[in-house]
Structure formats: C-alpha cells, structure tokens
Amino acid sequence: MAAASGTSPTIVEYFEGEDFYRCGYCKNETGSRSNGMWAHSMTVQDYQDLIDRGWRRSGKYVYKPVMNQTCCPQYTIRCRPLHFQPSKSHKKVLKKMFKFLSKGEFSKGNNEEEPMDSQMDDAGMHDFTLKSKLDIKSDQRPFSEDCHEIKESKMKEKEDLEPKETKMLNQAHAKQEKLGSGEPSSSVKVVPSTPKPGKGADLSKPPCRKAKDIRKERKRQKLILKSQTDQVQHEEKPKLNQPKSIEDFIFDTLPDKSAHQLEVRVVRSSPPSSQFKATFQESYQVYKRYQMVIHKDPPDKPTVSQVRLVPVSFEDPEFKSSFRQSLSLYAKYQMAIHKDTAAECGEAEFTRFLCSSPLEAENPPNGPDCGYGSFHQQYWLDGKIIAVGVIDVLPYCVSSVYLYYDPDYAFLSLGVYSALREIAFTRELHEKTSQLSYYYMGFYIHSCPKMRYKGQYRPSDLLCPETYVWVPIEQCLPALENSKYCRFNQDTKAVDEERIKELDRLRVLYKRTIMPYNIYKKRQKGPSDEAIVQQYADLVGQTCSERMLLFRS
Numbered sequence: 001m002a003a004a005s006g007t008s009p010t011i012v013e014y015f016e017g018e019d020f021y022r023c024g025y026c027k028n029e030t031g032s033r034s035n036g037m038w039a040h041s042m043t044v045q046d047y048q049d050l051i052d053r054g055w056r057r058s059g060k061y062v063y064k065p066v067m068n069q070t071c072c073p074q075y076t077i078r079c080r081p082l083h084f085q086p087s088k089s090h091k092k093v094l095k096k097m098f099k100f101l102s103k104g105e106f107s108k109g110n111n112e113e114e115p116m117d118s119q120m121d122d123a124g125m126h127d128f129t130l131k132s133k134l135d136i137k138s139d140q141r142p143f144s145e146d147c148h149e150i151k152e153s154k155m156k157e158k159e160d161l162e163p164k165e166t167k168m169l170n171q172a173h174a175k176q177e178k179l180g181s182g183e184p185s186s187s188v189k190v191v192p193s194t195p196k197p198g199k200g201a202d203l204s205k206p207p208c209r210k211a212k213d214i215r216k217e218r219k220r221q222k223l224i225l226k227s228q229t230d231q232v233q234h235e236e237k238p239k240l241n242q243p244k245s246i247e248d249f250i251f252d253t254l255p256d257k258s259a260h261q262l263e264v265r266v267v268r269s270s271p272p273s274s275q276f277k278a279t280f281q282e283s284y285q286v287y288k289r290y291q292m293v294i295h296k297d298p299p300d301k302p303t304v305s306q307v308r309l310v311p312v313s314f315e316d317p318e319f320k321s322s323f324r325q326s327l328s329l330y331a332k333y334q335m336a337i338h339k340d341t342a343a344e345c346g347e348a349e350f351t352r353f354l355c356s357s358p359l360e361a362e363n364p365p366n367g368p369d370c371g372y373g374s375f376h377q378q379y380w381l382d383g384k385i386i387a388v389g390v391i392d393v394l395p396y397c398v399s400s401v402y403l404y405y406d407p408d409y410a411f412l413s414l415g416v417y418s419a420l421r422e423i424a425f426t427r428e429l430h431e432k433t434s435q436l437s438y439y440y441m442g443f444y445i446h447s448c449p450k451m452r453y454k455g456q457y458r459p460s461d462l463l464c465p466e467t468y469v470w471v472p473i474e475q476c477l478p479a480l481e482n483s484k485y486c487r488f489n490q491d492t493k494a495v496d497e498e499r500i501k502e503l504d505r506l507r508v509l510y511k512r513t514i515m516p517y518n519i520y521k522k523r524q525k526g527p528s529d530e531a532i533v534q535q536y537a538d539l540v541g542q543t544c545s546e547r548m549l550l551f552r553s
Helices: 044-051 088-103 110-115 144-181 211-241 244-248 273-277 278-293 317-321 323-337 347-355 407-412 414-432 449-456 475-482 517-523 530-540 542-547
Strands: 011-014 019-021 032-043 056-060 061-065 075-079 262-270 373-380 384-393 397-405 438-444 460-463 471-472 509-511 513-516 549-552
Touching: 011 144, 032 530, 044 384, 044 397, 044 542, 088 244, 088 407, 088 414, 262 273, 262 323, 262 347, 273 278, 278 323, 278 347, 278 384, 278 397, 278 407, 323 384, 323 397, 323 407, 347 397, 373 414, 373 517, 384 407, 384 414, 397 407, 397 414, 414 449, 438 542, 460 542, 471 475, 471 530, 509 517, 509 542, 513 517, 530 542
Parallel strands: 011 549, 397 438, 509 549
Antiparallel strands: 011 032, 019 032, 032 061, 056 061, 075 438, 075 460, 262 373, 373 384, 384 397, 460 471, 509 513
C-alpha cells in the first residue's frame, strides 16, 4: 500500500546508540535496552512494516528492543481474529458484562481473579514504566455451574422446538380430520339421497371406517409428523452445536428495560476529530486516576531527546475547553492504577503519550470506513466515559496501543472486555477490507509471568527476532521455557529478507532536500555518520529505508 496522495512522507530522526532504562517488569535499573527514533510524521504503511520488524510506538517515539541484550525480551504478538474463539474465561467476562448491563448485577469481590491490565502495559516503556501488579488466574468455575448452563441450553432447545412440533401436530390432526370427515372431492359429483328413517347412513356424521383403516391412518400421520420433526431437528442441529462467536456474546440483545446502556465510539485522535475534542478532559481524568491507583510505581521521566520535539498545543480554545471528560478519565486511571501523583498526570503528559501520533490519517476508497490512523475507542456507560482504548488502524491490522479505565469499574474486567471488543472490531473491518485481518497486542514477555496473558488470545503468533517471520505461539513456548531469548525460525539457513543490500539507496532529508544517501555523503561536512546510518538501516530494513526520510542536520 503506497502512501495516499497528499499524505506527508515518513520523516524520522534516529537517536544514536542504545538507550538504557529501568525495566518495568523485572525492576532492573538499567536492564531495559532499545534503539529509538522520533517520528515527525509517518505513513500507516511504514508503521505497519516497522511493527512487522519488532518496532512499536509510544506517542511519537518509536522504539525497538535490543532483543538479545535487554533483560526482558519483548516479542511482537498478533492474534488471528478470523479464527478466534473466546475461551471459557473470556466468555465469563462477556457474560458478566451482559448481566451487569441487563440487570445491574455485579460482584466486586472477585475482580482480583481477573487480569485488570489486559492490554499493552509495555506501551510506554520509554515514557512510562507500566506494568501489571495483579496475578492472572485461570477461570475456575464450579462444575455445578457448568452443568447448570448445560441444562439451560437443553431446556432452551426444547422450548425452541416445542412450538414447531405443536404446529406440525395440529396440521397433522387437521389433515386427519379432513381425511376422515367424508368431504367430497371436487371432481366427483355427489347426489344426496334421503334414506328411510332408521335405515342407511346418517349423512350428518362421517362415514363409518374400519378400525384397521383408522389405525393405519394414525400410524401414517405419526410417521409424517416424525419425519417433519426429524427434518427440523436436522436443520437446526448444526446451529445448536456451533459454538457462539464473540459477536454473539457482545451483541446479545438486552431486555427492553435494561439497567445500563453501553455504547462504544471510535473517534479519530490524530488529527483530533470534533468528537475527540469534546471528550478530551473527561478521558484525561480517568487516565490520571487509573495511573495513580492501580499501577504502583511512578513513571520514569522521559529524556530530553524524547520530548524536545513534542508539539503540545492548546491554542485552540475549543480544543482546550472540550477535553475535560477525556482528561478526567486519564487522571483518575493514572492515580488509581499506577499510583501516580497529580503532577505526573498532567495534560502535557497525557497529550504527548496518548493523543500525539505520528501516523498520517488516510481514507482510501478501498480502506475501512473509519480510515487508517490513530483512534480512541471510547466506552460510554449511561452517558459517561468509563474506558478508552487507544488503537492504530493499519493496512493489515488493528494495533492496540494502550487501555485506561475508571478504577470504579474494575469489577467488569475492562481489560479483557476491551481486548475482545477490539478483536471483534478487527473482524468487522475485515468484512470490507479483506487484507486487514490481524490484531496486534504489542509485546509478549514470557520472562515476566504476569505478562503472559496475551498468549491466551488464540490463535496467535510471535515474531522471530532474527528473520522477522511469524511463528505460531505453540511452537515458541517450549523454547522460551529454556531461554528468554530465542530465534523462532527453525530454518537455520533463513535470513532477514529485508536486510540492507544497498545503503546508498537509503533516503535522507538534508537541508530541506530529499536525496539518496550516496549524494548526501558527498555534501555532508564533518565526521562520517555512516556507522549510525547503517545501524538505522539494518533496524528498519531495505524497503523502509528507501521509503522513509532520515533527517540529518
């Protein structure tokens, strides 16, 4: 997919060397290692190709872990939504939400058993130290509860069939009564005769029939009824035996007088749409409370190189005054979940981390109705935002960036619920845009037990850190049990197909002029930067190096 007409090209500024950070997973003060670059602008196709090479964005900062050196290797993971079937624990979360919406019933006592941060805790590893503090436990429902569900299913099946059986039985009786009623055929003319009193047949009554004939007719009608019933059961059997899809759970019809109403809105965050502007402050306050209450450690302060180019602007009065709701949600989340202070949940941090995006909005005619780019998926409960999922819609996938929610609704397992909604959203987009068929969940960190939950969304694949091919997670797990860093591609001769072959073809933006690297080298003054450029090219690959513009000063 080439950049859309009128779309700005990707412009990046690569940071020399490797960055060392405190690891949010194992707490090693300098164990987290990565390479990074600042994206002034980026096409959705370039970002798609970058995440398929292990890159990931946090705001406009795009980074790639040094997999064989970092303390907790982070493997890009994607789910295959077209073949996804919700697990037992997933169904429990969906049923819990339906029960809450329909009847207002909930239990706050069991939410500890649900993974509260089921999305993208690694999203801001350079701007924030994000992590899940809660254990992820498997769904251990009592066996009696499972039996109860089976009984309900059987009863429903019987209830569904009974009206059809009754109708067919009535029809059979009607036929039988007609056959035995003596009604004349329209093709036969009947000449009535009046017998003498006490003699002959009583014309006011059906003609007499032999008992043997009556028995045969009844047996025939029973066979007809049985064959019709068997046919109906045969037609409905596949539907009854087919497992419920994720959409069956999510879009199950609520009663007319349901206790609550949930609405999910997808609003473009970059550039900010009118809907996004109108909800900014409320979303921010939830995020702020989430960070300060749930997540225990404050975020690491970003380095100067990471923030120096952040264009945070509130010059537009409408933009600033209408962001209260979204901003409020952010603040509430950060303070409640991450235990951040109010100062660490400011508007600038929120805007830089979750609103600013380098992705250029694109709306090609053959793309999804919402277009490509960065969005906020807002969850409105009775007219109030309770959660926001930050997502990128790319040519081949929906990429989940971050989730924050109102801690007061943690009992709804919003992390799991939002992930399932995003999987369903991916399937919806696929209906129009067939190549968009994956759901990227960020990084899978096997060395951190609390971060293994992403592997529960099956089928899923992990990205080989050396050859950049996708490998089913089932094939990767045995190797990860033995070593935290693994090459998943079993073909020892396989190499990175995008490895740099011609560095001179790399594109450079130098003094506001676009040129190939070989021309730039001739014009450049001062020490050679070829080693830095080579490192950058190796990390982004040949295709992206020829398409993206590397800023040089």
